[in-house]
Amino acid sequence: METNFKEYAQIFKVLSDPTRLKILNRICGCECDKCAQNILVELNITQPTLSYHLKLLEEVGLITSTKNKNSKFYSINEKGFKELEEFFKVVRSKPYNCDNCNKKS
Numbered sequence: 001m002e003t004n005f006k007e008y009a010q011i012f013k014v015l016s017d018p019t020r021l022k023i024l025n026r027i028c029g030c031e032c033d034k035c036a037q038n039i040l041v042e043l044n045i046t047q048p049t050l051s052y053h054l055k056l057l058e059e060v061g062l063i064t065s066t067k068n069k070n071s072k073f074y075s076i077n078e079k080g081f082k083e084l085e086e087f088f089k090v091v092r093s094k095p096y097n098c099d100n101c102n103k104k105s
Contacts, residue, residue: 008087011060019045020053027063033073 061080
């Protein structure tokens with residue numbers, strides 16, 4: 001299995017923003033789907049700012065959304081988190097063979 005470092009770099013880029021981490025924390029910490037309006041109130045940010053951050057989190061596959069009447073609800077995308085876990089397993093289990101490490105003194 002070839003690791004797609006560009007895709008993971010994009011995920012980590014999205015995760016590098018403190019506001020997005022807070023949003024993700026709110027969604028992860030809730031046992032039910034989280035309404036965007038509730039996140040707005042909890043984080044005291046504007047609706048356009050929240051929409052932008054949610055869009056990025058959804059684009060990289062960390063959250064999913066469903067629309068119900070006039071509200072949008074967000075939940076964790078388990079598949080996205082499992083792929084991240086798998087990435088770390090691969091990186092930890094298959095170290096890069098460095099030529100300098102293989103040289104004998």
